Amino acid sequence: MQPFHDFSARSLIEVIEANTREFLLALGRLGGGEDLDRADRQWIIGGSPLAYHNCVVRACLTEETMDEAIVSSIQRFQAYNVPGSWHVGPWMRPENLGERLVAHGFTHEGNEPGMAVDLLRLNAHISTPQGLVIERVRNEQDLEVWTRTLAMGFGEGEIEANWVGAMYHKSGFAEDGLWHHYLGRWNGEPVATTSLFLGAGVAGIYFVFTIPTARRQGIGAAITFAALQDASRRGYRVGILGSSSMGYPVYRRLGFQEYCQIEMYEWTPRENGPLFASQ
Structure with missing residues (x-):
């Protein structure tokens, strides 16, 4: 495996996000969740009774596509009658994504520090x-x-x-x-x-x-x-x-x-x- 000193701070952030994303996707798939993997977004929805695990895990959106993506995720939560979540990491775009999620009825539940050792x-x-x-x-x-x-x-x-x-x-x-x-x-x-x-x-x-x-x-x-x-x-x-x-x-x-x-x-x-x- 790649030694720690070969990772820059940027690449450590990337693997923190990537491991978390793979973890959520793997559990959601075991639960039978709907697995969407597009160039601009990725989610696993419907396989869990928990908001944390019915989730959007990757998004590279624009001002023009952001609202449509948020609404689409809500529609899938509704279709499966489950609560859901967006896990907004540093590389999600655009930068005002959190503001638009709140505008669409999401609640900001706080931050999880991403750590590495x-x-x-x-x-x-x-x-x-x-x-x-x-x-x-x-x-x-x-x-x-x-x-x-x-x-x-x-x-x-x-x-x-x-x-x-x-x-x-x-x-x-x-x-x-x-x-x-x-x-x-x-x-x-x-x-x-x-x-x-x-x-x-x-x-x-x-x-x-x-x-x-x-x-x-x-x-x-x-x-x-x-x-x-x-x-x-x-x-x-x-x-x-x-x-x-x-x-x-x-x-x-x-x-x-x-x-x-x-x-x-x-x-x-x-x-x-x-x-x-x-x-």
Whole structure:
């Protein structure tokens, strides 16, 4: 794999976006979503009950085509009766895309810092809390425990965890697969999760979660570190992720640096709401 020092800041932004895009597309396809891939836009819609995963992941539009593309995405959300989202990264165009999404009824849900780290320069002083054991998810029974743990507070709770778990069940547990999942047990009890997605030549970290009663013990850092070490053993040299505000200081301690912001815009079905906002 390409060493970290060969990546410019610009190319790191590109692979952060690319890994995230491939991750979303892969999960959405497993859910049976409608996969549109055109020169000016790409989306996966209809395969998930979650706005985050019915999403537009790439757009290179113009002032003249932007409104039509936004309306088309809303029409597909409506056709499948699902909420949806646009993941607006640094290379999406035009620059006022976010403003037009809001004008069409989307809500700006905040930004996800896009971060990257040299896997050969991870902070090796991250300690594993006493009593914590981190295991690879290798079969259906392990995945069931992983899913139940994620459901204890991540994102949209059981709805999100059950859908993600079902998609991971479909993807399987192959050693050479794109996905690898990790479960943290603290004094024998499952308390933490994360997933590794190998795409776009880099290692993406997703679904990092520690149950509320086990937080502030270093468990989140430890399970993320373990997944990144696994990626390094597999020959990957760059780790990437989109950070929550809670996770940001944890990832900084591991060695991650912020390179971009990915803005989240979500659309929810509304009765009698306008399809097309006035310009």
